[in-house]
Amino acid sequence: MTRRIAIIDLGTNTFHLLIVDIEGGKYHLVYRERNAVKLGMAGINVGMITADAEERALSTIRGFKQTIDSMAIDEIKAYGTSALRNATNASQIIQHIKHETGIVVEVISGAQEAEFIYMGVRSAVALGKDKSLIVDIGGGSVEFVIGNEDEIFWKDSVEIGAQRLLEEYQKHDPITSLEIRALHKHFEANLNSLFEALEKYKPKTLVGSSGTFDTLSDIYCIKHGVHKDQSSAEAPLTFTGFREIFEELLVKDRNARM
Numbered sequence: 001m002t003r004r005i006a007i008i009d010l011g012t013n014t015f016h017l018l019i020v021d022i023e024g025g026k027y028h029l030v031y032r033e034r035n036a037v038k039l040g041m042a043g044i045n046v047g048m049i050t051a052d053a054e055e056r057a058l059s060t061i062r063g064f065k066q067t068i069d070s071m072a073i074d075e076i077k078a079y080g081t082s083a084l085r086n087a088t089n090a091s092q093i094i095q096h097i098k099h100e101t102g103i104v105v106e107v108i109s110g111a112q113e114a115e116f117i118y119m120g121v122r123s124a125v126a127l128g129k130d131k132s133l134i135v136d137i138g139g140g141s142v143e144f145v146i147g148n149e150d151e152i153f154w155k156d157s158v159e160i161g162a163q164r165l166l167e168e169y170q171k172h173d174p175i176t177s178l179e180i181r182a183l184h185k186h187f188e189a190n191l192n193s194l195f196e197a198l199e200k201y202k203p204k205t206l207v208g209s210s211g212t213f214d215t216l217s218d219i220y221c222i223k224h225g226v227h228k229d230q231s232s233a234e235a236p237l238t239f240t241g242f243r244e245i246f247e248e249l250l251v252k253d254r255n256a257r258m
Contacts, residue, residue, distance in 0.1 A: 012139030082140025110157025139163035
């Protein structure tokens, strides 16, 4: 018997809707949509979701619900992450979503988020027996997982997401050398557990699991004339290619980056 499930990811920057058919333990992707909601904008570092951000969230969820209602869904799963984990008005936002759409949002912990990321990567990529470092860069938090195809050896969720750091540290565009140094100090202060885990477990491979890595891969492929299979779970990106892109983006303003 086939069951059709809708999954909504209420991320700090982006909301995702996935609709899948599940049968016999296997799933088939039916529909996918993503919207840049920027739920954490202007409030992420003070533990608030602003009225403007709430309206963007409600508008997007209303649109998702229209799609869901047109596709005979058996079950809806909706998960909130960093922005909702840390917002003092999260329960109010969640209540408004339920009132307007009937969708119940579950806010998951950073540890749960890291575990879900690992399970997703493991289902999409052949991790093998060697240990890999899995990294998911979100708007509010970054998840780190060291694991192989069989198990997780270590995981952590750190509140160093892109929107959070952008608002706290980047006051100029392009970013200044002083702001970069402040960011480096922030990383050194907040990533001790990661550095210790890397030393202990010595992963062989870095697996990037988020839109950030997709974008970097797109840039890399265009720059180097590499064909990218959009249907593949894996996308080309080398460390050298990343470093080149990083150095280039660092000195550009927003218009040039776009």
